[in-house]
Amino acid sequence: MTPADTDREPFRVPRISFGTWQLDDDAAARCVAGALRDGYRMVDTAMRYHNEYGVGRGVRESGVPREEITVVTKLRAGDQGALQTTRAFHASLRNLGLDRIDLYLIHWPVPRLDKYIESYREMIDLRRQGLVKALGVSNFPLAHLDRLADAVGEYPVINQFEMHPGWPQAELVEGCRERGVIPQGWGPLGRGQLDAGRALLEDPVLRQVAEDHRTTPASVCLAWMAGRRVSCVAKSSHPDRWRANLAAVGMTLSDEEIARIDAVPQFRCGKNPLIDEEY
Known part of the structure; x- marks a missing residue:
């Protein structure tokens, strides 16, 4: 099974979502509306974030034409499976208050449940009905991507997973591209941690590169993602910061700077999708 086996329309994502x-809900409505006015065009939420209502309100109140906005939400683990997937999708649609969802993701593979294939089949049916434009997954290792594609006859358009300096996921990024799957990184700032004693944004390499560019370590992290040609999902509730994030993906780092950042000590700040946990 190869990416060419499908007849899907090309799907594109901005450098930052x-x-x-x-x-x-209240913060989501305020921030989404403001961020869209400031130039963001992709908004990421999930059923398990418990803020879909606020996100939908922010989309409507932004004043940005709906056709310019890509709204993303996700199927939580407890809603995976036959029939339940469709119910959960319609619940998200009602929460958002929109007539369609642009991109619908399976949030985690959760191997113990082993329901992501039947869930994706229902999602394909929702796409046929015109209720969702594109389908994807989140936190899927390559083996699960291949198993899904073999079962349903297509690869997802996108795989969203943890990625930041210190957790570059080079093999997963390249493997997604080889399969025609768009890689997108969440947690590009490392959620503030590196190890028991330091925060990622305090890493001396990031601080030095930031000083050289007269910017912040956070902006360097986002520029590094852009330099790796990977779209990222970044959150801030402060207008000045979300504007800085939007500008940061336009900053260019040298190959030498990217290589130095690649060497930041490795760590994972989120859960391991291969470990049998509740999500």
């Missing part, structure tokens, strides 16, 4: 993890 506005994330809403840990924002409540």
Whole structure:
């Protein structure tokens, strides 16, 4: 099974998407509306974030034409499986208050449940009905991507997974590209941690590169993602910061700077999708 086996329309993502993890409904509405006015065109939420209502409100209140906005939400683990997937999708659609979802993702593979294939089949049916434009996954290792594609006859358009300096996921990024799957990184700032004693944004390499460019370590992280040609999902509830994030993906780092950042000590700040945990 190869990417050419499908007749899907090309799907494109911006270099940066506005994330809403840990924002409540009121904050999501305010931030999404403001971020869209400031130039963001992709908004990321999930059923398990409990803020789809606020995200939808922000989309409507932004004043940006709906056709210019890509709204992303995700199927949580507890809603995977035959029939339940469709119910969960319609619940998200009602929460958002929109007539369609642009991109619908399976949030985690959760191997213990082994329901992501039947869930994706239902998602394909939702796409046929015109309720969702494109389908994807989140946190899927390559083996699960291949198993899914072998079962349903197509690869997802996107795989969203943890990626930041210190967790570059080069093999996963390249493997996605070889399969025609768009890689997109969440947690590009490392969620503030590196190890028990330091935060990622305090890493001396990032601080030195930031000083050389007269910017911040956070902006360097986002520029590094752009230099790796990987779209990222970044969240901020502060207008000045989300504007800085939007500008950062336009900053150019040298190959030498990218190589130095690649060597930052490795760590994972999120859960391991191969470990049998609840999500």
